[in-house]
Amino acid sequence: MRKTRQKYYDFFSKWYDGFIALHATDKQGVLREILAEHTxxxxxxxxxxxxxxxxxxxxxxARRVEGKGLAIGLDFSSGMLRAAGRKTTRFPQVCLVQADCERLPFRSGVFAAVTCSHAFYELKGDTQTRTLAEIRRCLKPGRPFLMMEHEVPENRFVRLLFHIRLLSMGRKRALQILRHEQTFLERHFDRVIKVATATGRSKIYICTGSTQGEARFDPPGAPV
Structure with a gap:
């Protein structure tokens, strides 16, 4: 199943940006700027x-961490990462890593922020729970995980299409979580705040854990 999904995203990467541009309301990238600011x-x-x-x-x-900082982009699709590499050639602060987000290959407590934009519900089943646990492990104490997702459309027809898309991807669990997003995130983080974006069509959840240090396990060979 994993290899099938990888091949799908590798193939789709060639047209992904063009497909998004056809119906994007955020053509200037304002939402990602807002996301970066909230980190x-x-x-x-x-x-x-x-x-x-x-x-x-x-x-x-990358602009936020200029100088000796580092903005790491992680994805399990090599095709998507090749496209990301072409998009970020002007930013020496960017590093791309191919790995699964449910097994992050990094030291514990290293990141000042972790973000995920319009992709969390692409994760299937228990992968979501394992990913949140890994994010919590790799964050510095008290630092945020920011999840940006689309609001459920108000238009009934568009909302139906939105739900059909999730179900067609085998994301029945995602639909269940959509009804109780904040409660779901609060199972993994001590504080969860919802922020509305300028367009009103997306939202950002800012999730933070305890400011106290926690006992953590580092995967063997974790590089960062």
Whole structure:
């Protein structure tokens, strides 16, 4: 199943940006700028964007951590990462990593922020829970995980299409979580705040854990 999904995203990566551009309401990338701003990251920080796809969130993050900072884009699709590489050639702060987000290959407590934009519900089943646990492990104490997702459309027909899309991808669990997003996130983080975006069609959840240090396990060979 994993290899099938990888091949799908590798193939789709060639047309992904063009497909998004056909119906995008955020043609100037304002939402990703807002997302980066809410990380509160600064020069020298290390930040991570999971399920980075073609890297739309990476340039704003790279500008936030300018200098000796690092903006890491992680995805399991090599095709998506190649597209992200072409998009971020002007940003020496950007590093691309191919890996699964449910098994992050990084040291514990290293990131000043972790982001995920319009991709969390692409994760299937228990992968969501394992990914949140890994994010919590890799964040510095008290630093945020920011999840940006589409609001459920108000228009009944568009909302139906939105739900059909999730179900067609085998995301029945995602539909269940959509009804109780904040409660779901609060199972993994001590504080969860919902922020409306300028367009009103997306939302950002800012999730933080305890400011106290926690006992953590580092995967063997974790590089960062």
């Amino acid at each position: 509160d990251a600064g020069p020298g920080d290390i930040v991570l964007d999971i399920c980075t796809g073609t890297g739309a969130a990476l340039p704003p993050l």
